[in-house]
Amino acid sequence: MKNDAVKKVVATGIGAALFFVLARFVAVPSGIPNTNIAFQYGIQSFFAVVYGPVVGCLSGFIGHVLTDMSWGGVWWSWAFGTAVYGLIVGLFAKKINIESGEFGKKALVNFAIANCLANVVAWPIIAAVGDVVIYKEDFKIVVAQLAVAAIADFLCAMVIGGLLLYGYSKTIAKTGSLDKE
Amino acid sequence: MNNRVLNYIPKDSFIHRLSGTTKLIIFLTFSVLCGLSFDTRVLIVLLLLSLLGFRLSKIKLSEIRLMSTFLVIFITFNFILLFLFNPDYGTEMYGTRTVLFHLVGRYYVTAEQMFYQFNVALKYVIGFPIAILFISTTNPSEFAASLSAIGVPYRVSYSVSLALRYIPDIQKDYHEIAQSQEARGVGLGKDVKLVERVKNAVKILLPLVLTSLQRIDTISNSMQLRSFGKNKKRTWYVKKKLTVADYSVIAFCAILFIVGMIVTNQGGSNIYNPFI
Numbered sequence: 001m002k003n004d005a006v007k008k009v010v011a012t013g014i015g016a017a018l019f020f021v022l023a024r025f026v027a028v029p030s031g032i033p034n035t036n037i038a039f040q041y042g043i044q045s046f047f048a049v050v051y052g053p054v055v056g057c058l059s060g061f062i063g064h065v066l067t068d069m070s071w072g073g074v075w076w077s078w079a080f081g082t083a084v085y086g087l088i089v090g091l092f093a094k095k096i097n098i099e100s101g102e103f104g105k106k107a108l109v110n111f112a113i114a115n116c117l118a119n120v121v122a123w124p125i126i127a128a129v130g131d132v133v134i135y136k137e138d139f140k141i142v143v144a145q146l147a148v149a150a151i152a153d154f155l156c157a158m159v160i161g162g163l164l165l166y167g168y169s170k171t172i173a174k175t176g177s178l179d180k181e
Numbered sequence: 182m183n184n185r186v187l188n189y190i191p192k193d194s195f196i197h198r199l200s201g202t203t204k205l206i207i208f209l210t211f212s213v214l215c216g217l218s219f220d221t222r223v224l225i226v227l228l229l230l231s232l233l234g235f236r237l238s239k240i241k242l243s244e245i246r247l248m249s250t251f252l253v254i255f256i257t258f259n260f261i262l263l264f265l266f267n268p269d270y271g272t273e274m275y276g277t278r279t280v281l282f283h284l285v286g287r288y289y290v291t292a293e294q295m296f297y298q299f300n301v302a303l304k305y306v307i308g309f310p311i312a313i314l315f316i317s318t319t320n321p322s323e324f325a326a327s328l329s330a331i332g333v334p335y336r337v338s339y340s341v342s343l344a345l346r347y348i349p350d351i352q353k354d355y356h357e358i359a360q361s362q363e364a365r366g367v368g369l370g371k372d373v374k375l376v377e378r379v380k381n382a383v384k385i386l387l388p389l390v391l392t393s394l395q396r397i398d399t400i401s402n403s404m405q406l407r408s409f410g411k412n413k414k415r416t417w418y419v420k421k422k423l424t425v426a427d428y429s430v431i432a433f434c435a436i437l438f439i440v441g442m443i444v445t446n447q448g449g450s451n452i453y454n455p456f457i
Contacts, residue, residue, distance in 0.1 A: 006409055007401040009343075009401070009410070010340075010343060011401075012340035012344075013341070013342070013346075014343065014344070014397050017350075017351045018390070018393055021351050021352045025355070026355065028369050028382055039382065039386065043386070046390060050394075058337060062340060063344070066341075066344065072245070072249075072308070072309045074312060134217075136274065136301070136452070137263070138266060138267050141267065164386060164387055167383070167387040168394075171391065
């Protein structure tokens with residue numbers, strides 16, 4: 001097993017722990033009553049971009065299920081939504097290529113496309129179908145609820161995840177950054 | 182600060198003595214059955230069984246007050262929302278309309294709607310004692326061993342175990358970073374403007390993420406030094422051997438699941454309709 005594979009196991013665990021801590025204990029009011037900024041999705045998208053789709057998917061899923069369990073009762077449809085969200089963002093990891101040390105306009109556009117696609121598939125599709133199948137909830141309510149969730153999570157992931165990726169890219173030495181004197 | 186991540190409450194009871202694997206199987210059977218069934222009879226049996234399990238575990242209500250308050254608020258909120266959005270959804274679902282009384286405008290309280298909402302609430306309630314039962318009677322270190330026992334790849338189980346192990350550490354990191362940033366005037370409270378708040382949050386999250394990345398390097402190096410992932414299988418130190426009690430409970434879960442599914446799917450639909 002290469003170092004990379006061990007690293008992914010650890011990254012999944014630590015990513016899930018970060019997700020849990022941010023989702024469970026960190027409540028930063030968003031300005032809308034009773035709604036907090038969902039930092040966990042910013043972190044999850046960061047992990048998906050840095051470590052790829054498998055880590056993005058599993059860290060989110062484990063983090064989400066553990067968080068729900070600590071409240072008593074797992075919302076499986078939403079947990080699967082989180083998993084799919086991480087998976088899709090992670091599929092763009094190669095394109096964004098954060099390890100090159102650059103997070104410029106092109107990477108940002110890719111990150112935005114990834115997030116847009118991931119949020120649309122994860123919430124109004126996967127989670128909505130789950131809610132309708134499991135709770136037989138009215139499709140209209142579910143889609144309305146989840147569309148709001150998708151927009152909110154998109155904004156959180158873009159702003160928080162984007163700023164984190166930018167900050168992280170600054171800590172990596174760029175390829176070809178050495179100059180001949 | 183509360184360091185008990187998942188609220189494990191050590192006690193000596195029948196449920197505590199069961200192996201983590203068995204409890205995970207109970208948890209999954211109930212979750213899946215409750216997810217698939219919309220049959221009120223099945224749901225009521227599940228609720229009674231989960232309350233029985235709760236009784237057997239000797240966990241007191243006062244020990245889980247925070248979680249139960251959260252559940253009550255959630256269900257009430259959900260109940261009202263379902264009604265406000267579409268008070269005739271029950272009628273669409275069950276095909277009949279029995280008006281109990283009239284509220285205002287288009288809001289008629291019908292027996293069908295109340296029955297539908299009762300089912301939804303029931304589904305939320307069932308998950309609760311079972312999840313509580315599982316997390317408060319299973320030692321977190323046994324959790325990963327049980328996952329691997331039911332067939333989850335051990336690398337994934339190990340990730341879960343790592344997550345549980347490092348949640349308190351990361352929580353501590355977060356508080357340290359947040360406090361030292363607050364000392365420099367980086368606040369996250371309601372008095373700070375939203376844009377500032379987000380900027381400040383990143384000032385806390387970035388160091389948190391960078392220390393976590395360092396942590397990932399350290400842990401994965403030390404795991405590699407101990408040859409993690411070299412073999413196809415792995416043994417777990419805390420894994421309990423299955424006893425007769427375990428096997429009987431697992432068999433009971435299997436029977437419950439099969440009977441539950443048969444009853445649910447009677448008549449070609451998973452809805453129990455008392456109105457026809």
